[in-house]
Amino acid sequence: MANKTALTVRSTRFYNGMLNWLRSPIHLIGLAALLFLAYTIAWPVLKILYTTFLWRQQDVRLTGEANPGHFTLYHWTRVLASDMSMNLFYKPILNSLGVGFAVSALSMLIGCGLAWLVVRTNVPWKKTIAFLAVIPYLLPSWIISQAWLTFFKNDKIGGTTGIMEALFHVSPPDWLSYGFVPIVVSLSIHDSVFFFLIVGAALSSMNSQLEEAASVTGAARWTILRRIVFPLVMPSILSGFILIFTKAISSYGVPALLGTPVNFYMISTMLYSSMRSRLTTEANVLSLTLMLISMLTIYLNQRVVGRRKSFVTVTGKDSARTLTSLGRWRYPAAGTAAVVMILISVVPLLVLLFQSFMLKEGVYSLSNFTAHYWWGGSDPNINTGEKGVLQNNIFMLALKNSLYIAGAASVIAAVIGLILGYVVARGRQSWIGRMVDQVSFLPYLIPGISLAAIYISMFAKPTLIIPALYGTITLLILITVVKELPFTVKAGSASMLQIGKELEEAAQISGASWFTRFRRILLPLNRKSLMSAFLLVFIGAMKEMELIILLITPRTETLTTITFYYAEKGYEQLTNVILMIIIAIVITVYFLAVKFGKADLTQGIGGQ
């Protein structure tokens, strides 16, 4: 020892220090995660950023100054500081932000209210209400907006009279039929299930002794809600807020349908327009602004949640959970909730189902009912000879592919989400935790098409140990996982934040490795969060189309690409049939999860 020089002592110290740092699972997994995310997410985003500063061959269409291959600020000035900017950027971004905040606020009210009702009170019919709450999410969001139009349409877009106008002979004003109000309402109804599930989880694992202590000292029910319940579930609320906010500002179908007649454009509709007009750099600039907004909201989220506050509700001690009694309001509350849910979820579903059996739109007589679209053969007068869905020879292959992709992607995404959620939750102090939080959220905002285009070039040839994945199902699974990662990481971190450290530490002292701790303590505790994440990703993956349409080859067709084909040709009934099939599959999976996975959404995600 005495022979060692100062240099070797220092380098030994440095070496040991580094090993120690690596030994902490947060750092190790965080590092691996960051590398994975760097390749699958950060790299594509940097590429997009890079291209916005270059002249491209296509830019000669816009201006004579174009000099392909050279650096330029033209694209950014065009979007931010030209005579186009008002209509191209500033008005849409204000609209998008407005819609985003309104949708999040409204969904928060609906979702949290419902969650509290189902999880913390003694309202009857809990399982039914919880089940119905998930249904709006199963339907594509444009269906709700179509329903709104059917009801509130006014003269402006002609066609058959809207129901309200027909019944009450009052033409609804423009602001009610189109634009901001219907967009916000449609999106809120569709997305409030996120709040319901995430906040429901947090509420269900809360120890009611906390509330009881307060009420014993004389606090009113409202005060308890405001000063104890609300602060404790804040991370979940914020997670839900961010998810819904970003989803709302990037949604396309609903604003396109309801906003165009009154020139209400959002960034998402402008972005779609740029992509279809082949002005790809303009599209990239717009999507980068969306990403910037999201990074800002996440940063704010991190500041509010803070580094040292504790949101632990699941500790080593046992917890009691008594339900708040609603007294006389039990049945009325249950009744109202059930009726509202049925109106928003079941009615559109039934309408879709009926329409898939109708030969001609709008004719409600028995002779018009046919099973042709389900299993009919080819009839040249109907849909130019397109066969019924079940007779379509690609159908079985597409069904198999859809199930495989959705199943695999949801399992992988849920587990990875939980692991990364662990890093984010436990690593709040370290820069790794915060970085993972930021980077894992980026895919939410990269338009599916951009991500897919970049993935073609990234995975078309083998790179070192990664084989050429283009054209395989594996690539579809990978891209679905990456796209859904934001949700699963947010959900995972929200539920991890609730689990007290002492549970792990007890195991650590007894000698368990990190892997054992995860497998035998954290995983079971987060089982319901895992289940709900799995379910929501499964639903999302089954409905996903835009993301995978570029990567599909004839052998990897899915149900949604068949839907795309039908929608392009305007075969409404066939589209409805496929939608019904997708919904039936999801409901089956949901039932199985409840029966055998013991997922109980009345308890929300997470907790016992």
Next chain:
Amino acid sequence: MFISKKKTALVLLTAASAMTIMSACGQDNKSSNTLSNAVPTDAPASSNANNASAPSADPSASPAAESVDELYAKAKEEGKLIVYSTSGRANDAAETFMKQYPGIKVEVSKVKSDEMMDKVTKEQDAGQFNPDVIITKEVSGAVEEEMVMTGRYLKYLPEDIAPMVDEPYRTQAEAYANYVEFRTLFYNKSTYAEAPVTNWWDLTTPEFKGKVYTADPLSSPAFMDLFTTMVINSDDMAAAYKEKFGKDIVLNGTDNAGYEFIQELFDNGLIVLKGSDDVLDAIGKAKSEALGLAVSGDVSKNEEKGWTIAPIYDIKPKTSVPDSGYFFIANKAPHEAAAKLFIRWMMGEKDGSGEGLAPFNEVGSWVPRSDVKTKNDISFEELNLWLFDGDALYKTAPKVRDFWIKQK
């Protein structure tokens, strides 16, 4: 030192991932280099190919057009065919093709035209040459500029069928198109006994204030092409204005008559809807005095959707600009003989009576062959359409789009 085997494995995995990322960066630089090198060398070869339909330099069409039997023999050896198509009509043609020529399996991928451009570009840059036949519409001239001129899509028109093909698709256009659609005005048959307008400028009169619908050109480049063509042919538009109003047109802050037309449409309460179907729903279901801009092909859906709409085929100065469905053979197609055989099949073979032509010869679309009888009321040669000027459209479309955005 106390490192368990698991930790070592994890550290190695991390290091491996790091190397992968660095190599990915390296890989990318290489492919971007090949792209910039590929463009100049390919361009002269393909512009030779584009100038004549049976060039000696173009490998796709040999001097003596191969006979069907020769092609079939070669195609059977190839055994497969991969088609990228924007239209579902390719599927119908594929089914009859496989019955006619057993032994060749056809796989059709349905992709939108702009996505197809991305897909093929990225694939080819990465060294993958998957598709054989490309069936696509134009994207405001971008297909010609970015795919045809760079040699990614190759023209193919068999010599024996060429004489029957109408211009411009025989030699002038970027390729042979098997079917042509266009956007035009529709009116409600139960309200109007005959076409209520004969001149585009009729739409800017007080009679039609707030009664003109269109699909959003911002999300549909094909609709924008109509307006862009009006801007390109603004002299025609100015002449039509004079014909209707008897005086010269006065420009209110716009560059030419085409832009003025767009501005006056907006001033007259133009209503923009999401898509062609929405427009026809708006005017076609109940009694309505309104007119709508929609795709010619939608006439065939009258029965199904419960509409009572009819198109206007003759509008001054010209009705519209063609939206052509072009046929290409992809560069370095792996199954070339099968590709040629399939294209011949879809063209209807030499006499135009082959079954493969049927999906393309529908109401609302026209086949530009002089020996094919159309199902429409008016034949292809009688249509009063502007020429599709890919080059001009490519350069002008973004400016018209910008103008439209500013009008909102």
